[in-house]
Amino acid sequence: MVIKMENLNLYLKFQKPIKFYDVCIIRQPSFDEMLEYGIDNFEKLLVPYSITLDSLPEEITDEQKEGLTNFDLICSSQEFMSYLFISLEYFSNSKLDIDEKGIIFDSFIGRLNRDNFDEFAEIILKICGRERPKKERIPIFENERQKESWIKLQEGRRRNAKNNAINIEDILNICEFGRDVYIPIEEISKWTLWRIMNCYKAKIGTGSYQDNFRIYLVSGEKSIIENKHWTDLLKIDYQYKN
Numbered sequence: 226m227v228i229k230m231e232n233l234n235l236y237l238k239f240q241k242p243i244k245f246y247d248v249c250i251i252r253q254p255s256f257d258e259m260l261e262y263g264i265d266n267f268e269k270l271l272v273p274y275s276i277t278l279d280s281l282p283e284e285i286t287d288e289q290k291e292g293l294t295n296f297d298l299i300c301s302s303q304e305f306m307s308y309l310f311i312s313l314e315y316f317s318n319s320k321l322d323i324d325e326k327g328i329i330f331d332s333f334i335g336r337l338n339r340d341n342f343d344e345f346a347e348i349i350l351k352i353c354g355r356e357r358p359k360k361e362r363i364p365i366f367e368n369e370r371q372k373e374s375w376i377k378l379q380e381g382r383r384r385n386a387k388n389n390a391i392n393i394e395d396i397l398n399i400c401e402f403g404r405d406v407y408i409p410i411e412e413i414s415k416w417t418l419w420r421i422m423n424c425y426k427a428k429i430g431t432g433s434y435q436d437n438f439r440i441y442l443v444s445g446e447k448s449i450i451e452n453k454h455w456t457d458l459l460k461i462d463y464q465y466k467n
Contacts, residue, residue, distance in 0.1 A: 233348065237419045245345060247335035249317045253352050256397075256421060257414045262315075270316070273299055273309040274346035275357055296342035313337070316349060354418035396425045403428040 236243050236253075243251040259267045277295045299305040310321055313328065320331040327338030337345060350356060366372040400421055401410050406428075413421060 233351070237352065237417070238423075240417055240420065243348060245348065246341065247333055248337050248341065248345070249313075249319060249330035249333055249335075251316055251345075251348060251352070252318060253417045253419075254316075255415050255417060259418070260414075269308060270312040271350065271353060271355060273305060273312055274349050275355075276305060277357060279359075294339040294342070295346070296339040299342075312349075352417055352419050354422035396421060399428055400424045 233243070240253050240255075242253070245251055254262075276299055278290050278293060278298055280298075299309055310328075313319075313321055313330075317330055319333075322329040322331075324336075327336030329336060346357070397410065397413060400413050401408055403425075408424070413424075416424075
């Protein structure tokens with residue numbers, strides 16, 4: 226059975242192997258497996274899926290990028306291809322080969338190539354609770370003062386993001402002890418990063434709603450909870466906003 230993207234969350238939820246067309250089967254490693262492999266080494270497995278044409282220096286023009294895909298960019302570098310093959314072997318538990326049509330996985334007739342690589346990368350990153358980095362476009366400035374103000378604003382945002390960053394150990398702690406439900410860390414360690422992040426977001430989201438509802442009961446300010454319901458906060462991929 227081929228998993229369509231709209232059904233992907235079901236397989237992520239149950240942590241089942243994902244058949245990617247006739248190309249390969251993607252396994253979903255648990256946090257325990259990540260620790261055994263080594264967190265730093267595991268991070269390197271995700272490098273090929275974060276490389277995009279937006280990663281290229283600004284000196285490379287849109288005209289030069291025209292007709293290229295992210296897969297083409299990876300294939301242009303022996304180092305990137307080395308990372309990719311190591312990663313593919315890890316996530317598929319399969320032997321690999323390559324021909325003019327793309328990368329071949331043992332026992333499959335399909336190919337991983339420029340036509341399907343971005344979809345494949347999205348699945349791998351989602352399993353690992355990640356997204357491809359989005360490059361912020363630099364605006365056109367009317368003068369140097371505007372440019373300096375924008376640079377200072379970006380620096381401030383980066384500092385705030387760093388100061389407010391939550392480490393994986395903090396996320397695990399919240400999943401284990403957060404709110405009213407205790408989940409043994411031994412159970413959480415069997416989960417993928419996607420499931421861990423899903424649990425974390427659900428606990429944070431519903432907790433925030435409960436806090437806001439208590440404020441509403443005291444203050445009577447309906448706008449605090451207007452157009453929000455706790456069931457919405459448990460929907461997959463829901464992004465809670467105050």
